[in-house]
Amino acid sequence: MRIPPKITQALAVLILGTATLVTVVVLVLIIAFVLKRGVPEISWEFLSTKPQEMGKAGGILPTIVGTVLLPLIAIVIALPMGVGTAVYLSEYTRENRVTKIIRFGTDCLAGIPSIIFGLFGYIFFVTILGMGWSMLSGGLTLAIMILPTIIRTSEEAIRAVPQAYREVSCSLAATSWETVHKVVLPNALPGIMTGVMLGIGRSIGETAAVIFTAGSSLMMPTSLNDSVRTMSVHFYLLAREGISNEKAYATAAVLVFAVLFVNLTAYWMMNRFIAKRSS
């Protein structure tokens, strides 16, 4: 028997729609659940004091500091490298064997699991280079991890700068470098910033690569050589070792707010960038 097309159509819409609904609902529920349990536990004291008894009591101030500093270090290192790569790929060369190698390397790096970054950071930065568990080791490891994101978004942003601007700049006797830093980069900046925010977002949420490189000290960091604990790591240890579910939920809620804030900022920037482009 042949089912009439109208009915298969209705069936398909039903099944696909249900699947979509399930997806969206599950994802939203996870966030809602964390916020519902966590938000009541958040207080000013929780945000502004040091943890006590390994986090069973007290606040999470040092982990907030760690969560701010570590991604910042990563960005400071990854941004020039990422933007530089993007500039080279889009401004200084055509597609050839060298760019193929660079692109292949970037794509591969993007696919490497964070635990491998953790292993590498541990053996290379922490052990061989003797940096120990420190913000520097963690920042360098995260920098490598977010490099592909920065490269991709920067390249997209740079390629979106109209070719005409480059021609004009060149006709006004600008060298390639002058064109890049006076015309191309200023116009690609919003797009590049989107990549920066996405990179920060990923760094904030990262656990495996951080715990083996930045360590998990609960002390307030005073130098780049100090070990820090980020909120993600703190949350992981609270939850995994069953130290305190209340504190875990509260930390998770703060974490969700941080990640949402960073990612929403990235989207806002991207949309403004697109709007500006099309006007």
Place this chain on the structure above:
Amino acid sequence: MQDTPNTPAQPKRPVRRVTGGVATWCRDQLARYVFLAVAFSATVSLLLIALFILKEGVPFIIKIGLKDFLFASEWDPSVGKFGIYPMIIASLWVTLGAMLIGAPLGVAGAIFLTQFVPRSVMRIIKPMIELLAGIPSVLYGFMGVMVLAPFIRNHFGGPGLSLLAGAIILGIMVLPTVISISVDAINAVPRTYLEGALALGATRWQSVHMVILKAARSGIIASVILAMGRAVGETMAVIMVVGNAVKIPHSALDSVRTLTANIALEMGYATGLHRQALFATGVVLFVVVMILNSLAMAAMKRKAGS
């Protein structure tokens, strides 16, 4: 208005400095080489990672023998037993399970969002889903512990923290990846294909599964393979929900330990041969992920080529 040109007196044209360009030229050349050098940062990082993981792990594999490492089923570092077979099986099943959940849901979501939903709605939902991709993986793991594991324990039996829980959590985690890349692949199919099919009297669904899915196939496959790479490599969320017992699972409700969990759990205190064994586990993981990524890249390339 100003039709009479009142051009001010022209200054005398300066003598051009023929050598004035040298500094500019040098700066330009310097910039070019700096950019070229910087452009290799990602590639060099990749090589460094490969080098150091291999350097720590491969001697161990050679010493113990690849076959004994991969296919021996006893892992007890304190007595020098380093077989990761149970972990390989566990990683395999958890990943396959995750794909069984994540791939159909994700692809279905992508089709629905691109074909059966107004563009305005999709403009809201797609960023929302991508936003969820940024939620830290430990949170998913925690949800697994607090909600999913008790549910499984109460309704299906077993310890709750199990292969099944891991597969479900990972399946949910890879959804944003699958949806986002599949949506892009479907959107890249020229609209004329769809319009052509509709003009021939096909229903929307017929056009979708006969025309669009065929054209976007490579992109969708790539999204699933990339998601697989993510699932194999996920660590912290998995540790929290799979129970971490080193044994070959006999049912989905058994507690298992994946390759990634094995590394993360023991890295904190491992020394000597034991630590090398963990790096060797990393080597296996690295190779698997690189193979998956290469497959995904090949699929993407075919899309670009056709």
Place this chain on the structure above:
Amino acid sequence: MERKVKISVQNLSVFFGRHQALRGLSLDIAANRILGIIGPASSGKTSFLRALNRMNDLDPESRAEGRVLLDGADIYHPSQSAVQLRKRVGMVFALPMPLPMSIYDNVVYGPRLSGVRDRATLDEIVERTLTSAFLWDEVKDRLNLLALRLSGGQQQRLCLARTLAMDPEVVLLDEPCSGLDPISTARIEDALSVLKARYTIILVTNNTKQASRVADETAFFLMGDLVEMGETSQIFTVPKDQRTSDYVTGRFG
């Protein structure tokens, strides 16, 4: 008046990959005059213009053969810097292309690159060049306005002023009025007739009327060849070649 040669083009061919855009043409361009270049689409006019300031170099597929002598020195000689050349040979593009910055910053873009930092000097350049481009009175009160906010005609005059700000010796114009209304076109044409006292001007146009109005000499290009070149009055009244005659009387093109 003695006809002093500013640019001497000798057997110039330009290729883009396998495609040959110019087929070994030779001509002398006189200083302080306006040379109009006319011809149908894809006859090599723009490629010729862009060969004169080496903008063709931007396309890695492109290649030039023959010699282009600017004041007697070959601009394609390996010792010549394209960047330095473009300071002497400025260009205005077909479509108005202000950079996404203020009117002021657009004009001083070139001078700043050449190292002019002094605010008073820059102010003076802005006023002088905008006046020369017949734009000063319209924008003098809003120099910090984003240049993209100007009308198309104003934008194109801004682009002319921006080119003049580098104080080039030669100004290349690539169909500068193609997108403009008649009034804006008239403004630019007026500006050009004044500017030729100081600059050598080469004007590519697909509007033969414009060439007859503005140009002192006219060259007719067809399929990458130079068909004929001479005083404008001669080209438009007694052309030597039948094809020129057909084109200027509007029988094709």
